[in-house]
Amino acid sequence: MNAELGAGFGWFGSTRNYLGDPQKAPGSMRWQEGYAKYGLNGSTDKLIAGSVYGGFSLLSSGTWGDGDTGAITAGNERRTAVEDAFLGWRSGDLVPALGQDGVDFSFGRQLVTVDGFLITDDGFNPGNAFSPIEGVRDGRFNRGGAFYLGQRLAFGNTAVLKLGGKDGLHGSLIWLKSDNPGQSKTEVAAATVDYTTPLGSIGSTYVRGLDVEERYAFGDRLERKGMNIYSLRGQGNAGIESADFAFEVARQEKRSGSQRAMFFDAGYTFADVKWQPTVSYRYSRYSEGWDFLFQGGFRKRYQGEIATNYAGSVTSNMRINDVLLSVRPTDTLTLNAMAFDYHQLSRKQERDFSAREVDLFLDWMVTDNITLSPLIGFYKPEKWLGNGGLQSGSASTNTYMQFIVWVTF
Template sequence: MVTALTFAGTGTARPSDAPRPHRPPRRRMPAGTALLAMPLLAMSTTAQADVTLHEQNGVTLEGGFTAGIGAVAVTNANLGAGVVTPDGKVQKDRNWAEGYVAPSLKLTYATEGAGTFYSGVRAVSGGTVGDGDAGGFTQGRQGRTDLDNLYVGWKSGDLLSALGKDAVDLAYGRQNFVIGDGFIIGDGTLDSRRQGTYWLGPRRGWNTGTAVAKFDVAPVHADLFRLKSDKYSNTDVIYGGNLEWRFGAEGGAEGKSSLGASYMRIDQSNLPTRKGMDIYNLRALGLTIPSVPGLTLSAEYVKQHNNRAGAEVDASAWYGEAGYSFADVAWTPRVGYRYSRFSGDKPGTAKSEAFDPLHMAFPRWGTWLQGEINGEYFPTSNSNVKVHNAQFAVQPTETVTLTALLYDFRFDRKPAGVTSGHVGNEINLAVDWAATENLLVSGVAGRFFAGDGGKQFFGGNKDSSVFEVMATLTY
């Protein structure tokens, strides 16, 4: 659950100047049990290795299985304003549980001279019981079974040996695809409404019609893609390209530092301001300085532009982050700081300056769901907000990681009727225990301290709390 160094219906209200954001589901992506030597709070997770079921004459069949269960309690949802239920009642406290099972199969056929053909399928069956989540995206007794992945592909193998092994990788169908650390493109499925499991978020794939072409000629990596999100995240169809220069031994995409640039255009969407939107992205992830071992730097910038009549957009977002790992100190402390800004709408203009969070991902604690309360359930997550974020993590044993996250949220532009720019502050404390190679157990406690601007915006005047526990079994 570690990538490049970056962090980061809603209940009763949302900013009038912002489109309804795509709420990226929580992601528990199994990685290795040991933390990377990165300063940023990568949680200790269980290793995922598919089991080989058959292997003969170049044909390999592998199977995998993941199951998760979690329970969450939120008090004073929306700062005490509560969540409106389908029957019109207002619930100030929400308690619920989620669970899922996700089996998968992968089939590959390695030819002698024509590369490798492959395919994969992954199904997710999950649901929510109890009150439903604190943002109102799911209610109790909601759940269903879906295909998360169903794809076919081809890798060039040694066919283009002058360019390197598997220099070309083409895939079509339901599949996972992430750019960088998921700041704008990471998740194609919302895990909401009838799907349940909003908090655990086991579904990650982009929908049928997705096509991705990857090119790797070290140190250059490139992607051409057509992505389609699920109907609960506006059925976006996105065309684009991504170019990266990967280098170094740590940080960045796929274990390397990277410099990258992307362009994409949203060709179709159920959200008017997205259809026809051009998106430009520049990033530098996991950069290190040889003279300062342990220091890692990252930054990213996104520009959104739409000239379509009646749906004009001119918005932006960016962040800068620094982290330091004390590799020679007991418990390997890691500290970090990130500042991020997501533009808000400017009153009196025909266009919208409110940043659209698009399809952000959650590769580890504290990335683009900024705060277990604000990031999960508040509309002040990644639109019309400026965020100061301090992070601290220690690893007292090889299997236990303790993480603390501190946030300060302020409006980029104060919404109508709000006189204070201070949304509030949040603290999250998390413990992750890799009980075995296949079992990860996590617990979180969080508190959101309401600022004057947050109270005016939500119409509540109380602090919110959250308590979470989950376990994930992966084979």
């Protein structure tokens, strides 16, 4: 049995806001976020028939100050609640045909991630300011703040069966029930099949929308019930040492019609060069009515700090090009620069979120337990609140800053 403790605290500031309130201009805002996760996890030694594992944890979170610049939190959120509560069983060598631990079944409240970008986690953490239903200001979507740090990742209830281990042919059957009001408490079933070799993997995901809670439904969320999603994906180095490739193409079938989304990225690390620079490029595209479901960053790579978190939708009706440059002066310090170009596909919508963004940030592991992550970002929209965009004051460049301290034990 192992004790788990993780915490983070961040200071944030933005010279512009995206509240959609013409009275708050130019809209400079300052706020803070924090969380602490604490609990136990572990597994049994090998039993006669496999091994049992599980975990239980609590998570406390809050937001202070003005609330975030995207009208998600108000600065008065506080919450402590169960985060993880799950049990699982692995088969060990009980089923030789499926390999070591070729059967893995778990259930309960836990983080579930599917390769690709359809199901990353349940990490959307709105607060009291989030009110997507007109006339509703009762805090029903409040999940405890800490929107950016976003460590409430576990789905409320799950059942996951994995078959075949991690190499060769393998797959999974998944049932997820979110207890997140910001996700309309969506329930889905999913199946995956993958084939993995030393060169990489190719796979497919199918997701079926089972239900949503109407009390929390907004936008096109009611269409999640009965929705079907099909995707083909892959990742690996294709036999090129120090290279990295990934792609996914997906199609949604829902009552209003078919929607499509895709991404492709390619990267290379110059392992023999000083500081081991990494360069990568990513292209992504979403059709006008694409539903982002439980999507996070592509392979934990954000689609822009300001655009993704605060400045409007970048996961529907959008084409995005971005470039990453990363260097490692030491084993404990990584310097990163990212540049994004967002182009809205259809201009029929009420708001135009076309923009450009540059983010400069570093990750410095000060000790084995403490990491510092400062960031500065610059966001230049084509439109502002006065002429069809969302940014307050004007369409001039917004400067955004954050400083986060991460602690793990």
